[in-house]
Amino acid sequence: MSDRRRCALLGFGHIAATTHLPALAACGITPVAILETNPERQALARQMLPQASVYGALQPLLAQTAPELVDVCTPPHLHAAQVQQALRAGAHVLCEKPLVTELQQLHALVQQARAAGRVLGCVHNWTAAPIVRAVGRLIAEGSLGALQHIDARTARTQPAAAAGAAHSWRGDPQLAGGGIVFDHGWHGMSILLRWAGGRPTQVDAQLATRRHHHLAVEDSCEARIKFAGGV
Structure with missing residues (x-):
């Protein structure tokens, strides 16, 4: 510029x-x-x-x-x-x-x-994390062998900053677009797309509100994703 x-x-x-x-x-x-x-x-x-x-x-x-x-x-x-x-x-x-x-x-x-x-x-700030970059290098070098499965888990004990407040947009699906999948799953998917080396071909997911029932959006998600590369 x-x-x-x-x-x-x-x-x-x-x-x-x-x-x-x-x-x-x-x-x-x-x-x-x-x-x-x-x-x-x-x-x-x-x-x-x-x-x-x-x-x-x-x-x-x-x-x-x-x-x-x-x-x-x-x-x-x-x-x-x-x-x-x-x-x-x-x-x-x-x-x-x-x-x-x-x-x-x-x-x-x-x-x-x-x-x-x-x-x-x-x-996509998670992709810049040292551990994420290190794993990406190992996959690219073939040091881990043929990648067959990725088990990714993210645990949060509370919503993102200010999400519990009555005025927060994060608890409103019309403003946020969704709950934990939109707000936090974006990070995980950006990493999986890089590591798996292909686009998803099948997604099976279950969304639920298990703890933060005052919010109008989901607070948990379990998903199984198949990628074009076989992962």
């Missing part, structure tokens, strides 16, 4: 403030614009990034700041439309998971990004 500082951050929730900001700073990038509708989070954004302009709507932000990179950290139900607008404005886009909540949205955004010659990426 010609000006690495021209970045816009959409959403200023917990993940944006505590994870994305430090990651951007490590790359020498400081957002010039923030999109946030919550007054308390707007105030925090102004406190943490006094040099950035804070907006309550996306279109004025894009028109007035012309960012080269847009980092999307809003709730999932907003992702598709915001990514579409950012690409249309000529920006490269990094989006928090899940990238979209419907498959047809994914196809449309991929086509739009390719036509615009822009990079569209989704956060």
Whole structure:
């Protein structure tokens, strides 16, 4: 990018403030614009990034700041439309998971990004973990022999940060797109797709709410997945 500082951050929730900001700073990038509708989070954004302009709507932000990179950290139900607008404005886009909540949205955004010659990426931070990279190297080198089975388990004792609050979007299927599968299963699947070396050909899954019954989404999932490579 010609000006690495021209970045816009959409959403200023917990993940944006505590994870994305430090990651951007490590790359020498400081957002010039923030999109946030919550007054308390707007105030925090102004406190943490006094040099950035804070907006309550996306279109004025894009028109007035012309960012080269847009980092999307809003709730999932907003992702598709915001990514579409950012690409249309000529920006490269990094989006928090899940990238979209419907498959047809994914196809449309991929086509739009390719036509615009822009990079569209989704956060897959687990794939950068040292242990995940180490296992990937062993598989690629053939040190483990022919891969036949992967047993992946993730245990959480509580929902993600603030998910238990009555106002949290994570407990609303209309805003989140789903429960633990959308919010956390995204990480596991991104790793399995890399390790298995093929696309899923069969999925058998059972979703349930076993503990957090106050949420309108599932809190557990058991799945058996067959991949094209035979895993």
